[in-house]
Amino acid sequence: MTRINLRLYVNPGEAEVTFSLQMQDQTYERVTGTVDTGAEVSLLPNYLLDKIGISSGEQHDMFIIDQAGIANQSFSATPASVNLFLEDSHGNRTGVFEVPVWFADTEIALIGFAGILDRSILHIDMPQRIGWLEIDA
Amino acid sequence: MMTTSHIHMTHKYGETPANVFSDFDWIRLHEHELLEQYGECSVIVYQEHVLGVGGTYEDALENAEHNLPLDTEDITPVHRRIFHRQPFLRVHPKTTESS
Numbered sequence: 001m002t003r004i005n006l007r008l009y010v011n012p013g014e015a016e017v018t019f020s021l022q023m024q025d026q027t028y029e030r031v032t033g034t035v036d037t038g039a040e041v042s043l044l045p046n047y048l049l050d051k052i053g054i055s056s057g058e059q060h061d062m063f064i065i066d067q068a069g070i071a072n073q074s075f076s077a078t079p080a081s082v083n084l085f086l087e088d089s090h091g092n093r094t095g096v097f098e099v100p101v102w103f104a105d106t107e108i109a110l111i112g113f114a115g116i117l118d119r120s121i122l123h124i125d126m127p128q129r130i131g132w133l134e135i136d137a
Numbered sequence: 138m139m140t141t142s143h144i145h146m147t148h149k150y151g152e153t154p155a156n157v158f159s160d161f162d163w164i165r166l167h168e169h170e171l172l173e174q175y176g177e178c179s180v181i182v183y184q185e186h187v188l189g190v191g192g193t194y195e196d197a198l199e200n201a202e203h204n205l206p207l208d209t210e211d212i213t214p215v216h217r218r219i220f221h222r223q224p225f226l227r228v229h230p231k232t233t234e235s236s
Binding site for chain 2: 007009012016018020023025027028029030032045047085087088089091093096107108
């Protein structure tokens with residue numbers, strides 16, 4: 001298990017994790033994501049689609065999602081599998097592993113259960129401003 | 138590959154420049170000021186200085202390249218979207234229709 005320290009913020013409250021997404025040329029681009037225990041699948045911004053070699057114009061891959069509990073809002077998403085690794089400011093990092101994600105018109109990356117939180121121990125202590133996830137990856 | 142001249146936005150596995158985490162932190166902690174100054178945008182930040190801003194990642198990168206002094210050595214800035222946060226970010230899948 002690798003322990004990846006989270007960055008905890010207040011006003012607004014947020015637990016962030018840093019991950020590096022594998023690009024088409026096998027290099028990695030660093031992205032910050034918000035840990036979201038309400039997200040079954042991680043959500044990534046569309047601008048990353050072209051970089052990993054998936055055309056955002058592939059309409060046949062898109063589908064519509066209703067956001068539960070948020071006034072009937074819906075959005076389209078492109079499902080994909082990406083390779084990534086997690087890391088923190090203490091020099092800890094996981095190996096590279098594959099994760100199913102959705103790409104959508106979002107400003108923020110959300111780190112959800114599929115492939116990440118569902119294989120992690122999550123610890124968040126807001127009063128102490130410390131948190132981590134331990135992941136077998 | 139997102140390498141434009143001296144600006145390196147991608148890296149190899151295991152490469153973590155010293156500025157990366159402090160720059161992400163700096164952006165997050167100065168989010169309100171950045172929003173007031175630039176509005177919702179993409180920012181490119183290196184060593185706690187805004188190098189470029191733009192409506193998209195590509196625009197911000199182009200702006201950073203334009204603002205970079207000619208004698209600058211290779212740098213490893215970070216990118217982040219600045220935006221007005223919504224109170225709920227939760228996503229729960231319920232596929233309703235194919236397009």
